[in-house]
Amino acid sequence: MTIFEAYNSTKKKLEAAGVKDFVFEAKQIIMHITGFTPTQILTDYNKPLTEFQENNLVAIVHQREVHYPLQYIFGNWDFYGRNFKVGVGVLIPRADTETVVEAALEQVKDINAPKILDLCAGSGCIGITLDLEKSDSEVTLLEKYDEALRYAKENIELNKSKAVALKGDIFEKPQFEDESFDLIVSNPPYISEEEMKYCSPEVKFEPETALFAQDDGLEFYKAIIENYTSILKENGSFCFEVGFKQAEKVANLLKANGFNVKIKNDLNGIGRCVLGTKDNGGN
Ligand SMILES: C[S@@+](CC[C@H](N)C(=O)[O-])C[C@H]1O[C@@H](n2cnc3c(N)ncnc32)[C@H](O)[C@@H]1O
Numbered sequence: 536m537t538i539f540e541a542y543n544s545t546k547k548k549l550e551a552a553g554v555k556d557f558v559f560e561a562k563q564i565i566m567h568i569t570g571f572t573p574t575q576i577l578t579d580y581n582k583p584l585t586e587f588q589e590n591n592l593v594a595i596v597h598q599r600e601v602h603y604p605l606q607y608i609f610g611n612w613d614f615y616g617r618n619f620k621v622g623v624g625v626l627i628p629r630a631d632t633e634t635v636v637e638a639a640l641e642q643v644k645d646i647n648a649p650k651i652l653d654l655c656a657g658s659g660c661i662g663i664t665l666d667l668e669k670s671d672s673e674v675t676l677l678e679k680y681d682e683a684l685r686y687a688k689e690n691i692e693l694n695k696s697k698a699v700a701l702k703g704d705i706f707e708k709p710q711f712e713d714e715s716f717d718l719i720v721s722n723p724p725y726i727s728e729e730e731m732k733y734c735s736p737e738v739k740f741e742p743e744t745a746l747f748a749q750d751d752g753l754e755f756y757k758a759i760i761e762n763y764t765s766i767l768k769e770n771g772s773f774c775f776e777v778g779f780k781q782a783e784k785v786a787n788l789l790k791a792n793g794f795n796v797k798i799k800n801d802l803n804g805i806g807r808c809v810l811g812t813k814d815n816g817g818n
Pocket of ligand 1: 625626627628629632654655656657658659660661679680683703704705706722723724725744745746
């Protein structure tokens with residue numbers, strides 16, 4: 536089977552299985568099994584696959600036919616131009632989350648050596664990216680579950696970040712001193728019971744503990760605001776990723792707790808990030 540034939544048959548099988556981005560994925564899979572760049576695939580399209588490559592292709596297509604996530608099959612995924620290890624037990628970094636990184640970087644750009652805390656860190660994609668993009672920052676990641684924490688630590692090493700990953704539960708009393716952070720960023724679990732029904736089949740392979748939240752998806756925001764406001768410095772800010780239709784609700788929670796609030800939209804024009812800055816009486 537040539538590369539060209541393999542690409543076409545993969546595309547067809549993925550489409551038949553209901554994989555949404557079957558064209559993109561077929562190309563990614565061929566690149567993965569051959570180790571070729573997009574240009575090499577175009578120039579060497581007539582080259583036959585080795586037996587090992589063909590067997591690998593069959594195995595990958597079978598996994599995608601049952602909607603096992605491509606990112607878990609590859610074992611890594613790109614976020615903000617860097618590579619992050621992923622696998623069972625950790626949430627796959629989403630492109631939407633880059634909106635939160637942009638907003639967080641904007642928030643700390645004029646602060647000298649900002650102290651940043653990433654709550655519910657998962658793979659560490661947010662905190663590690665902030666550490667590397669704002670190199671004078673001091674970033675701490677907090678994650679409750681061991682499997683996810685292991686990935687955060689591996690990704691710190693992989694990306695040569697100086698961020699520190701700690702185990703902790705946001706529902707418990709914080710392990711940090713009062714007024715010690717300039718920015719607390721978080722992409723917590725926020726999918727409500729109602730929204731579960733609309734999740735893609737791939738999401739069912741990701742840890743429920745990374746996805747779902749009680750109280751109409753708001754329980755983590757409420758707990759973080761309650762437990763972590765005192766940990767923010769005088770002019771410190773929260774920077775939250777929020778789910779579809781949650782921006783106003785989270786903005787209202789922050790306003791009710793005395794924060795000045797801004798909502799940032801993602802590339803689809805959906806409110807994706809809510810920033811709340813401590814209101815210190817206009818000083
Ligand atoms: C939506 S994922 C976000 C992961 C990562 N920050 C990202 O943007 O890809 C939420 C993360 O919160 C973690 N988590 C769930 N409950 C937690 C808790 N009570 N305290 C701390 N982390 C928690 C999950 O394990 C998961 O890694």
